[in-house]
Structures are given as structure tokens and as C-alpha cells.
Amino acid sequence: MMSSVSSPSAIAPTAVKTQSHRDLWLEILKIIEKEVIRTQFVTWFRDTAILGRDGGNLIIGLPLPMGLNWHMEHYRGVTLTAAKECDETIENIVYKVDGSLKDNPERTIDLLVQFQDPKKRKLPNKQEVKMTEGLISKILNPRYNLENFIVGGSNRLAQAACQAVANQPGGKYNPLFLYGGVGLGKTHLLQATGNAILKNNPSSSVVYTTSEDFTNQVVEAIRTQKMDKIRQRYRLVDILIIDDVQFLANKERTQEEFFHTFNTLYEERKQVIISADRPPQELDLEDRLISRFERGMIADVSAPDYETRLAILVEKAKAYQLFIDMNVLQFIAEHTTRNIRELEGILMQAVAQYELEQSMPTIKSIAEIMRKLNKDPNFEDEDVGFEKPKKRRPTFQEVIEAVSRYYSVSVNDMIGPIRKHEILIPRQISMILGKKHLNLSYVSIGEVFSGRDHTTVMNAVSKIEDKMQNDHNLLREVHALEKELGLV
Ligand code: ADP
Ligand code: MG
Secondary structure: OOOOOOOHHHHHHHHHHHHHHHHHHHHHHHHHHHHOOOOHHHHHOOEEEEEEEOOOEEEEEEOHHHHHHHHHHHHHHHHHHHHHHHHOOOOOOEEOOOOHHOOOOOOOHHHHHOOOOHHHHOOOOOOEEEEEOEEEEOOOOOOOOOOOOOOOOOOHHHHHHHHHHHHHEEEOOOOOOOOOOOOOOHHHHHHHHHHHHHHOOOOOOOOEEEEEHHHHHHHHHHHHHHHHHHHHHHOOOOOOEEEHHHHHOOHHHHHHHHHHHHHHHOOOEEEEEEEEOHHHHHOOOOHHHHHHHOOOOEEEEOOOOHHHHHHHHHHHHHHOOOOOOHHHHHHHHOOOOOHHHHHHHHHHHHHOOOOOHOOOOHHHHHHHHHHHHHOOOOHHHHOOOOOOOOOOOOOHHHHHHHHHHOOOHHHHHOOHHHOHHHHHHHHHHHHHHHHHHOEEEEEHHHHHOOOOOHHHHHHHHHHHHHHHHHHHHHHHHHHHHHHHOOOO
16 A cells, blocks of 8 residues: 655655654564574674665565675575564565664664573583582584484494484484594584484483583592592593593593492493594503403594585585585685694685675685685696786886896897997897797897898707707806796
């Protein structure tokens, strides 16, 4: 329904209008927030605002062009429903990109202030949870799960073993020992298994710790003479996950404690999951501990192949809601081979760059990032669109000048008629350089040299060629000049 009468907000002063838009948007966001996963809500609705009304259209401003498709595909429905709830005259949502919304707190709403994370409120910045008195587990990162772990030849066995353990903790694969180099997914798998076990059985007591934290606990318990207590507590655990046990090397007392805890849990058919950077027999630990590890299931994670790397990148890009061109992801996968953390690192740099410069990552921009991070990637400059430093071909005049400087003779003498030996060589060198590198004809070279005949030039060139064959110093000098002039 069209109305010829302006709405009150349309004739109100701008500041008031902005304020009422803000209020309305806040109301709408409060409804949307309940419908959208928090991380996505915070990501996609940051720096958004109502720009205005146009009849039944509510115009929503987005700070980045990247958000346009995403909003239209994913949030248009919820936004419209929420908007209608607040103002039933709204019939449609229209999006517009407005770069000035970025970091403009007067026009936008600070989501982190207005919509505080309920989980954060309970556990301010805590990385740990106290299970019971004396028993501490690191919080399992919910980002790590078995579903978003990409399986390839490099980690198939490890993933399958984790899945089996998640389905039946304390079963066949006990203990489960994962090993492999840094950044290849051990921590991800360990925590994902813990998460899966908790999902299947929320009341089970899952403790995830690193060997460093375990050591610290033991040291502290010895200091306060509470080792007995800790020992008893650990025995109540259902699932014990210890990451990076290689760091237990040389810590005899901690190893001993771990050995006893391990035995108790093992005998009670409680699941133990361990990771290390190398297989058990190569660990610098007590033999009895190593032989315990060897009793169970041992699986390695190794560096992923190209297809797995690419699949991981696609998955990560999706998780971060990045619209990166497939060619760009392929390029990263091709040139980042060491580990997955590095892959992610480059992806994150790309996001940062995107946010700063508001431009989509390209092969060239990614290549620049890799160069900066000094990853020594093996791509050719031309392949990624880097311009080769332009080597402009010098003019003949410049060649003659360079030769004159090199031999400290004047240009006039070189091109003039003088036939002294010290002039002869530089003159001949200029000629051969002009012929060889600038493709000049004998005739045109002769013209530059005071109208000498082309046969004279031919002779001069062949003479100097002969000389260079036998005179190493001369050869070196000519090379130096060629280099200086950028001819080689
Ligand atoms: P490690 O503990 O072996 O050093 P991490 O588990 O910390 O390695 O892995 C490094 C990063 O790579 C993590 O962000 C993890 O999510 C990711 N990652 C590793 N392997 C995979 C995989 N197969 N699929 C998805 N993400 C992976
Ligand atoms: Mg790790």
C-alpha cells in the first residue's frame, strides 16, 4: 500500500531517524539472535544497520560486499520474520552494501556488548574446569569434532580408531595411542573423541590434559603433600586423555604417577587416550610405560596429501564462512605441504587481509602472504601474477656510456676516429654488445660510430670475439658489463 503522506520518521531530523532505526534494528536483532548460532550471528550481523525505509521495504546496510549473498541466502527469511514482528508494515528486506558502517558505533550496534555470550558469563576466560576437588581438565574445544575432521590416507586409521573409541570407550582400543608430527591433527582427534564421548554420555567424567599440565599438578601435589588425594581423584575418571606425552621425558616422578594412574584406570576398563610426536618405542620414557602404551591400539597421523589438504581447506573456509575462490584454495593446498596448522594460518591471514582491504583473496594476494610468512613456496612469479622486475633493454647510447665509464674513456673518443689501443677495445666491446644484445645491424652500428663502413664493424666484432676466446680477463670484463646493463 503506497501512501502519499510521509511517515513521521521521514521528516524527523537525521539524528533522530538514525536513533529510531537503531532502536528498531536492536529489537529485530534480539529476535534474530535466538534463531541463529551465536558465532554466526556475531560474524554476520556485526556492523549492520537499518539504512532506511522505502515503502514496505526495509533497507539493511551491510559493511562488506561479501555478506550480500550470504544474507540473501541464509538470513533474509529470519530477518523478515523478525522485522514483521516488530513492525507489521514491513513487507520485504532489501540489502545494500555501505562500507562506512564498518567501525561506526553511532550507526551500528555492538553485538558483543548487547548480546553477551551466556557461556562466557558463567566461565569468564577460563581454560579449565574443575571436575571435582583436585581434578582439573582443560575445556574441550567444541570446534573439534569427528564430523569436521577430514579423513584421508594420512589419518584414516587414527580417525577410525577414535571413532571406535567414541562408540565404545574402554573397549578393544585401550589405550589408544596416536602419534605424528606437529600440526597434523592429534589434538583435534583427541578432543573430538572426548567431545563425542560426552555427547553420547554427558555424565561421564572426561579429563583432557596435556603432559605439561599433568606434570604441574603432580609437582604441586608433591609440594602440598596432596598426592594421595590427586591419585584417588584420578581413579574416578572415566576417560583420561593426555596430549603430547613426549614432554614426560626426564620427569621420573610424574611418569611414576602416571604409570599408577594408568594401571588403575586400565584395570577398571576405563579408556585412556594418549598422543605423542613419535611412536611409543622411540619415546624417552620408562620401559614399563612404553610397554603399556604398546598394549593397545597405535595409529599414526602423517602429512596429508593434496586432496586431503584441499578438502580440509574447503571445510575450514566453510566453517569461517569465507567465500574463497576454488582456484585460490587449490593454490594454497598445492603450495602448503608441511602441516595443517600452516594451511589454516594462511587461510586466516587471507581473512585478515580481506577484512583490512575489503578485497577477495586472489592467488596473487595469497602468494604475497606466503612470501611474507617466508614459507618458501615453490611457485613461479609469473604463475601467480607477480610482475618480473622489468628489465628494460638499454639503448645503444646507454651501452656505449656504460662501456665508457667502465674503461674510463670518453664517449666521444670511442665513437670518433682515434685508433689508439685503449680506445679500440672499448669501441669493439660496444659494437659486439649492440650486435649481440640489441640486434642492431652492422650498418646502423657503423652510423653511430662516425659513419664507419659496415664491413669495418663486422671486422671489429669478429676480432673482439676472437680475443674473448683467449683472454679470460676480457671475457670477464664483458660479462661484468653485460650484467651491469641487465643484458644477462
Ligand atoms: P597437532 O595436535 O597434531 O599438532 P592439531 O590437532 O592442533 O595438530 O591440528 C592443527 C590444526 O589443523 C587444528 O586447527 C585442526 O583442527 C586442524 N586439522 C588437522 N587435521 C585436520 C583434519 N584432518 N581435518 C580438519 N582439520 C584438521
Ligand atoms: Mg597438539
